[in-house]
Amino acid sequence: MSSRNAAVEIVRTLRQRGHQAYLVGGCVRDLLLRREPADYDVSTDATPAEVMRIFPRTFEVGAQFGVVLVPVKSLSTACEPAPGASHPNSIEVATFRNDGVYADGRHPESVSFTTDPKEDVQRRDFTINGLMLDPLGGDAVLDYVGGRADLEAGIVRTIGSPHRRFTEDTLRMLRAVRFAARFGYAIDPATFSAICELAPRIRQVSHERVRDELTKMLTEGRARRAFELLDESGLLHEVLPEVERMKGVEQPPQFHPEGDVWVHTLLLLEKLEPGASPTLAWGALLHDVGKPPTFRVAPDRIRFDHHVEVGIRIAEEICERLRFSNHAREQIAALVANHMRFADVRNMRESTFKRFLRLPVFDEHLALHRIDCLSSHGQLDLYEYTRERRAALPPEQVRPAPLISGNDLLAEGYKPGPVFSEILSAVEDGQLDGTLQDREQALQFVRSKFPR
Numbered sequence: 001m002s003s004r005n006a007a008v009e010i011v012r013t014l015r016q017r018g019h020q021a022y023l024v025g026g027c028v029r030d031l032l033l034r035r036e037p038a039d040y041d042v043s044t045d046a047t048p049a050e051v052m053r054i055f056p057r058t059f060e061v062g063a064q065f066g067v068v069l070v071p072v073k074s075l076s077t078a079c080e081p082a083p084g085a086s087h088p089n090s091i092e093v094a095t096f097r098n099d100g101v102y103a104d105g106r107h108p109e110s111v112s113f114t115t116d117p118k119e120d121v122q123r124r125d126f127t128i129n130g131l132m133l134d135p136l137g138g139d140a141v142l143d144y145v146g147g148r149a150d151l152e153a154g155i156v157r158t159i160g161s162p163h164r165r166f167t168e169d170t171l172r173m174l175r176a177v178r179f180a181a182r183f184g185y186a187i188d189p190a191t192f193s194a195i196c197e198l199a200p201r202i203r204q205v206s207h208e209r210v211r212d213e214l215t216k217m218l219t220e221g222r223a224r225r226a227f228e229l230l231d232e233s234g235l236l237h238e239v240l241p242e243v244e245r246m247k248g249v250e251q252p253p254q255f256h257p258e259g260d261v262w263v264h265t266l267l268l269l270e271k272l273e274p275g276a277s278p279t280l281a282w283g284a285l286l287h288d289v290g291k292p293p294t295f296r297v298a299p300d301r302i303r304f305d306h307h308v309e310v311g312i313r314i315a316e317e318i319c320e321r322l323r324f325s326n327h328a329r330e331q332i333a334a335l336v337a338n339h340m341r342f343a344d345v346r347n348m349r350e351s352t353f354k355r356f357l358r359l360p361v362f363d364e365h366l367a368l369h370r371i372d373c374l375s376s377h378g379q380l381d382l383y384e385y386t387r388e389r390r391a392a393l394p395p396e397q398v399r400p401a402p403l404i405s406g407n408d409l410l411a412e413g414y415k416p417g418p419v420f421s422e423i424l425s426a427v428e429d430g431q432l433d434g435t436l437q438d439r440e441q442a443l444q445f446v447r448s449k450f451p452r
Contacts (some may be wrong), residue, residue: 006041006072007091008135010055015136017054019046020117022132022142024094029128032141032151033183036285041092043132045115051093059090065111091451096120099168118144124163126150126179154185162194165413170201173235175215181217181226192233210239211322218281221274224266227285242314243285246294252301256376261291267375268404279328280364283335286315287368290336311336331361335368342369342382345389351432357390366390376450400431403442412443413452423450 007023014021021044027037044051047066052058061067069090085280097111100117114120121130127150132142141148145159156179158165158172166173173195179188187195202210217226227243229259230236237243246261258264268284294304316334321328338359345353359365370383371382404427406420416419424444430436434444 001072001075003040003089003091004073004177006070006075007042010042010070010091010093011135013054014042014044014046014051017046017050017152018097019044019167020115020130021046022117022134024121025124025133028133028141029147029151031133032131032140032148039092041094043094043096043117043120045096045113045117046093046097047113047131051095060429066097066113068093074203094437097123097420100124117142121145122159124159125169125175127159128179129153129402130159138443150188152262155188155435156180156183156185156191157188158191162188162191163198163395166198167192167201170198170203170345171209171213173198173202173233173318174205174210174217174239175339177226177229177233177235178213178217178220180229181222182220183223184225187229195233195235201239202238207321208323211324214239215246215278215281218269218272218285219274219276219278221272221286223269223272223281227269240287240318242292242318246288249292249295250302251291252303254301258376260290264288268371271371271374277361279331279361280367282319282332283329283364283368284371286311286318286332287336287339287372289314308340331364334359335364338365339368339372342386345382345386349429349433353389354393354432357393357398362390374424375409397432400428401435402425403431403439404446407445408439414450419450426450 007027011021014220021042023031023040024043027040030037031241036360046054047075048060048066051070052060055068055070055074057071059071061068061069070093072092083317096117096119098114099111103136103141121132121144124130124145126147127147129147129149129232130143130145134140134142150157156176158176174196176187176191179185217223217230220226227236230239230242231247245267246265249261251260251264256264256269265285268287269281272281272284288307290307290309290313291304292309293314294307294416296303296305312333316329316333319332326333338356343357345356348356356362366383366387369386370380373380387435402424404424406416406424409420409423410416414423427436427442427445428448430442430445436442
């Protein structure tokens, strides 16, 4: 059963039990824009306890706030969800409610349930997300907040007072930027003014939530506009001051005719396709983050000495601050660390080139190099050279089976220690270069180059 069919089935079941029920929020917005919703939410006057009685296979993810998840699978089969299982394919069913005070800038301290859908939408964030739709009544739309007019005009506007909405949940400021960028909308002047005034409060939000919003901005296909809005609103200064420092940092025009480091980075972000991997997107954003602190004007030209090494450190600090996973942190740092190496691919030893190709997720390195070039001098010769050579190399030549092992070195009388890695690496270099073809050649090489 599709998510939409499941949501409609939930609405139908609730109606049959005498309750009000509608599709609500982002899914209604997307349906009106003729976009495929990422997920579906249902709003109802049924209390969480009543929802759980009607749908016995549910997850209490926020029953105290009126939110219950109904797994899609449970609507079409008798299969009980596994205890403790994740539930990404579920429909959120929320009870109509009024929210109390938001003391922590995220959650209301209390909620009171209501039977009036008009009261429920008043607590939501933006007018374009405050629409309800009746899928059983000819897709009639309930609009109590002017959401349809703002959709047609292309405006992101808070429901009610912008200050109240943003102090209730300060992450909404980032969401306003993301929605405006994603849909190519303008932010209502009063809403934008409130964001500019309240931008420092974004520091109240957990690093994980900030990271997730920024990642969505980077991967939804409108990253440049999102970061321009972050800059214009003052939010960039609060969440990524290291990126803000790129502004006004000049670059040598012979290599970067497009302008300063900020302009160059925006051009890269503009070339990120919708659905780009998060690590590639963050690598594009941070690949030159080491340039501002290493900028200097030398007699011959502008220079950024050791900007890669400095950039790795800064990127790792950002990833640590934003609580990235170890895997993501390592890949983003690797993209920063290796983005300049393409300049040397024609002159690399065979072994060095093959090891370069063996970097984890090398496709991301290649993709970053491509948009880096297109956002500066526009020359793709090294990109094409790398791509063609890579395609021509059989996998067994890039990652050949080892000619010798540590056991062979023990048999030759070598004592275990750091020298083992040095010897095996040197043998692999010879193998990759094509100078060592078999085990006996490898052992002879070891005896001559690493006497005991």
